[in-house]
Amino acid sequence: MPFVSQNPATDEVMEEYSDWNDEQLEEAMVEVAIATPKWAATPVSERCEHVRRLGQVLTQQRDRLAETVSREMGKLIGEARSEVEKCAWVCDYYADNGAEFLADEVIETDAGKSLVAHLPIGTVLAVMPWNFPLWQVFRFLAPALVAGNTGVLKHASNVPQCALAIEDLVRRAGLPAGVFRTLMISSKQVAGVIEDARIRAVTLTGSEPAGRQVAACAGANLKKTVLELGGSDPFIVLEDADLDWAVEQGVTSRFLNGGQSCIAAKRFIVVEAVADAFLAKFKQAVEARQPGDPLDEATTLAPMARKDLRDELHQQVQTSLDKGAVAVTGCAPIDAPGAYYQPSILDGVKPGMPAWDEEFFGPVAIIIRARDEQEAVKIANGSDFGLGGSVWTRDSERGERIARRVQSGAVFVNGLVKSDPRLPFGGVKNSGYGRELCHHGMMEFVNQKTLWIK
Known part of the structure; x- marks a missing residue:
């Protein structure tokens, strides 16, 4: 069948x-x-x-x-x-x-x-x-x-x-x-x-x-x-970003649909000056996600669609950990019926790891630290994918300048990437x-x- x-x-x-x-x-x-x-x-x-x-x-x-x-x-x-x-x-x-x-x-x-x-x-x-x-x-x-x-x-x-x-x-x-x-x-x-x-x-x-x-x-x-x-959307957080807003929208974007969205934020490219502060707030918000029955309005973390997909995601996570990535939180399946995976964060992600090179289609956020704006854009464009992306800064003109440099079909400044009937949608x-x-x-x-x- x-x-x-x-x-x-x-x-x-x-x-x-x-x-x-x-x-x-x-x-x-x-x-x-x-x-x-x-x-x-x-x-x-x-x-x-x-x-x-x-x-x-x-x-x-x-x-x-x-x-x-x-x-x-x-x-x-x-x-x-x-x-x-x-x-x-x-x-x-x-x-x-x-x-x-x-x-x-x-x-x-x-x-x-x-x-x-x-x-x-x-x-x-x-x-x-x-x-x-x-x-x-x-x-x-x-x-x-x-x-x-x-x-x-x-x-x-x-x-x-x-x-x-x-x-x-x-x-x-x-x-x-x-x-x-x-x-x-x-x-x-x-x-x-x-x-x-x-x-x-x-x-x-x-x-x-x-x-x-x-x-x-x-x-x-x-x-x-x-x-x-596919997509491996960059979420660029600059030193002048509103961190509370960026964290709120970043968690929503990453864990929407159980993390199974092509235009979900996947690579959180954070300028080093605010990386620790961002990560502390982000970790707290991620750990507040509660798995449960998706028909229950109180549930905030859905299962993945299939167990084989969950197992593939965990293999990507484990290989990244074996290569030196750091598990900030989660990073394992939930031992219960269903295809649930813990809400997870990987830090210390470097080239050569699956977390750097591949799309992660599930509830895992990838933290990549950048020295400055220039390196953040370089990292964002270093992916084979180019579907969506976002830039987070209090200076909207600066955000637009950077958005024009990011190689993707859409870039949102200070907003969650989404499809909209009024706007064209697609990738490069x-x-x-x-x-x-x-x-x-x-x-x-x-x-x-x-x-x-x-």
């Missing part, structure tokens, strides 16, 4: 699903193929209203969906509710702005009339991860539907209930049959779907190895891709390419078609 829905807080197996055979996959692909030209021909205003209705259904189903997310991947119930609300927001955003984004762009030339029309390209395959099992999907789906594309989803194998819930939401919202389908297929079947002529583009959020495989297959078949891969270097959200994200999967009329 490749699709196992298991509660990471209790180890309870809640449901198991078989993957589809070739006939089941073909049936779904045919349904989407039939729907695709009809949906593309639907007026933009109608497509916007369909997506607005989808946002309304998300709001109506918020509590039920949040509980499903919390039970299946371990997210704190409050965070799960916020995720559902954010999905509704992205639907509203594109319903409100999609027609304007897709409007013809008139350009003066020697023609009687010349313009760029923004037209749908067809069916987009989304290969999505488990850590934000609704949001990752809706940030692709809302703009794709408004643009007139159809979509199919290959979701992570450990969140099948969430995957099926998304298809159910589309049906409840009254969208035409076939404009979106969840494909209950194994990872081995993904290449065949990418190669299928009915698929015109691929978007993936996931690991760097998965991104390379999907990009290679899509490139061989001349399919457009957008990749949002090994964090991927292309953008989601805002009008930039919508333009990734449209045919920007030149029309020249004499």
Whole structure:
């Protein structure tokens, strides 16, 4: 059974699903193929209203969906509710702005009339991860539907209930049959779907190895891709930072979603002049995190999504310790049912350690001490990743200057890095390419078609 829905807080197996055979996959692909030209021909205003209705259904189903997310991947119930609300927001955003984004762009030339029309390209395959099992999907789906594309989803194998819930939401919202389908297929079947002529583009959020495989297959078949891969976001704390604010936001960023977020603060690069003071405050706040039932509002530390992921994280921690890193607090699994890991801090991190070179996808904060601003920026840019980052200083102009030098898709000054429908989202270097959200994200999967009329 490749699709196992298991509660990471209790180890309870809640449901198991078989993957589809070739006939089941073909049936779904045919349904989407039939729907695709009809949906593309639907007026933009109608497509916007369909997506607005989808946002309304998300709001109506918020509590039920949040509980499903919390039970299946371990997210704190409050965070799960916020995720559902954010999905509704992205639907509203594109319903409100999609027609304007897709409007013809008139350009003066020697023609009687010349313009760029923004037209749908067809069916987009989304290969999505488990850590934000609704949001990752809706940030692709809302703009794709408004643009007139159809979509199919290959979701992570450990969140099948969430995957099926998304298809159910589309049906409840009254969208035409076939404009979106969840494909209950194994990872081995993904290449065949990418190669299928009915698929015109691929978007993936996931690991760097998965991104390379999907990009290679899509490139061989001349399919457009957008990749949002891993991140090891720097959190640069300068000597003039408001330490209390930086600590509060740093702990929130690092331990949100059990530390399992691509844009979580991971490398805390602290200028030596304030490193000890920052660490003392940070340690106190981290140790206040309380593991427990993610459905309990009082719980402040969620389990990790799977025990194998927890074990991989602990191996990274242990190897870093063996190479000379210092365990400030935590740094071990919690001896109890579920996939819990202690809220942890590693100090004394140096090049050659996993904590320096690799992404840590769990509740472990990495402290790196820098002599000054210049070295902090050099360390921040020394990573193969470039998704997000933040700078903490009381001088906002200084913060902006440094932010422009940090090599990443987004840098926040004195704020927690987050995705926002109003802003483009994506990375550079090994964090991927292309953008989601805002009008930039919508333009990734449209045919920007030149029309020249004499």
